[in-house]
Amino acid sequence: MRISITDRCNLRCRYCMPENISLMPMENILRYEEILEVCEQAVRLGIRKYKITGGEPLVRLGCIDLIRRLKALEGVEQVTLTTNGLLLSDYLEPLREYGIDGINISLDTLDPVKYKAITGFDKLEPVMAALKRAVDLGIKIKINAVLQKGINEEDWEDLLELAREMPVDVRFIELMPIGMGRGMDTVSNLLLLDRIQEIYPDLIRDPVIHGNGPAVYYRIPGFSGSLGLISALHGKFCSSCNRIRLTSTGDLKPCLCYQESIPLRQVLREGKKEEIRDLLIRAVKRKPLMHHFEDEHAVTEQKKMAQIGG
Numbered sequence: 559m560r561i562s563i564t565d566r567c568n569l570r571c572r573y574c575m576p577e578n579i580s581l582m583p584m585e586n587i588l589r590y591e592e593i594l595e596v597c598e599q600a601v602r603l604g605i606r607k608y609k610i611t612g613g614e615p616l617v618r619l620g621c622i623d624l625i626r627r628l629k630a631l632e633g634v635e636q637v638t639l640t641t642n643g644l645l646l647s648d649y650l651e652p653l654r655e656y657g658i659d660g661i662n663i664s665l666d667t668l669d670p671v672k673y674k675a676i677t678g679f680d681k682l683e684p685v686m687a688a689l690k691r692a693v694d695l696g697i698k699i700k701i702n703a704v705l706q707k708g709i710n711e712e713d714w715e716d717l718l719e720l721a722r723e724m725p726v727d728v729r730f731i732e733l734m735p736i737g738m739g740r741g742m743d744t745v746s747n748l749l750l751l752d753r754i755q756e757i758y759p760d761l762i763r764d765p766v767i768h769g770n771g772p773a774v775y776y777r778i779p780g781f782s783g784s785l786g787l788i789s790a791l792h793g794k795f796c797s798s799c800n801r802i803r804l805t806s807t808g809d810l811k812p813c814l815c816y817q818e819s820i821p822l823r824q825v826l827r828e829g830k831k832e833e834i835r836d837l838l839i840r841a842v843k844r845k846p847l848m849h850h851f852e853d854e855h856a857v858t859e860q861k862k863m864a865q866i867g868g
Contacts, residue, residue, distance in 0.1 A: 559600055560609045561593060562806040562867025563621060567614040569642050570678035571666075573704065573733060573742060575613070577678075588808045590624045592826045594631065596804060599834045601633035603842075605802075607770055609638045609662075611867045613806070616645040626656040636770075638662065640702070644681055646688035650695055660698040660769070663689055666705070667713045668720075676710065693724050700727040700769070700786070705745035714750060715757070721783030729773050729786030734814065734851050747789040751776075754785065761785070770800065796848035802841050803867050810841035811866060815849035817858040 565582055567575050588596075597608060608628060615621045629637050639653070640662040653661070665685060667673050673682040692699050701720060705711050714730060721728045733744035754776075755761050764775035764784055772795035773786035789795070803811040808823030820841050825833045850856035 559597070559605050559607070560611055560801060560803045560867055561597075562611050562613065562804065563588075563590075563593065563615050563624065564613040564618040565806050566617050567612060567642070568617050568644055568679075569614065569681070571664075571676055572678075573706070582807055586823075587806050588804075588823065588826070590620060590627070592808070592823075593624065593804070594627060595826060595831070596822065596834060596838075597628060597631060597634070599831060600838055601631065603835060603838055605838070606633055607636040607638075608634065609640060611640045614642050614644070615639065616641055616649060622649050622652050622656070625653065625658060629657050636660075638769075640664065642677075643685035643688045647684060647691055650688065650692055650697070654695050654697055658697060660700065661692060662700045662702050663692075664702045664704075665689070665717070666703050667710045668716045669710075669713060672710050672713065676706075689720075689726075690724075693726065699724075700729055702729050702731055704731050704733050705750070706733060707743035707745060711745050714754070718754070718785060721778070721785065722781045724782055726783040727768055727773075727775065727786050728783060729788055731788040732791045734790050744791060746792050747787045748792045751787060772799065790849070791851050794848060796846075799845065802838075802845070805867050810837060812841050812845040813849055814866065815851055815857050816846065818844070820844070 564587065570577055610621065610625060625637055625639065628634060636659045638660040639658060641664070643663040643665065663685065666676050670680065670682045674680045689699065701717065703717050705714060718728050720726055730747060730750060732747055733742055758778045760779045761776050764777045766775070768775050768784065768786065771788070773788045776785040778785065805811060808826060809819035809821050811819045820837050822834065822837055825837060
């Protein structure tokens, strides 16, 4: 289960969170106790692995303590965090102490000028410092990069080089036509793989399972880390999708592609625990056969990515 704990963010990546986005009043955002109640019921149903996301989760006070409490919840096997890395350095020590199982850092370029153009801020340096410190601390790190045509489509080479010296997974995610991503040109991972193989002809498929998601991994001889490809458009992985999403406002989403969601907040605040379990079961059973990101007209989700916990 991917859990969004806030729709706020301290960056403004244009495909995720534009400047004019409408933010939810805090009373509409799930309290931490409510999130933990959902997780407690979900664990009883066999959902034992959780990822904390946002917006940017670290901008919400108490995020680290939520991770501590979630890790301590009986039956939970894994808790990971997705972050833009801007505030990460301040929290790495307690995250390691509480047993974080992995951190995904969103990083689309290593070029400071392009980083500012993509995110709206000149903040690449603290992100890189956090990345290196996390690796030094022995925390499992994945780097998530979204390539956009005409903006950073050539930056994959520099990003992939991070895996040469550091034991990190560098993953390229195809831009999905959701929110501001509609109408933007994605970089096909099929074509990207061809280009990577031209430079690294000894590239081999990695049979080792790196996580719980849809990424396909490859190894390059001499590299400490791995290459990962998440191909939502050109490598449909719906048959093996094993996740549901809980938005910051308490909606369960079976699939990113479609507007359908199952509201939990009212049931939570009425203390109806059995109904929470029933709604979780309904969300799992209503996962669609497949998404249709390849056809923008079939994508019914209208919210921005930051609002649904992308």
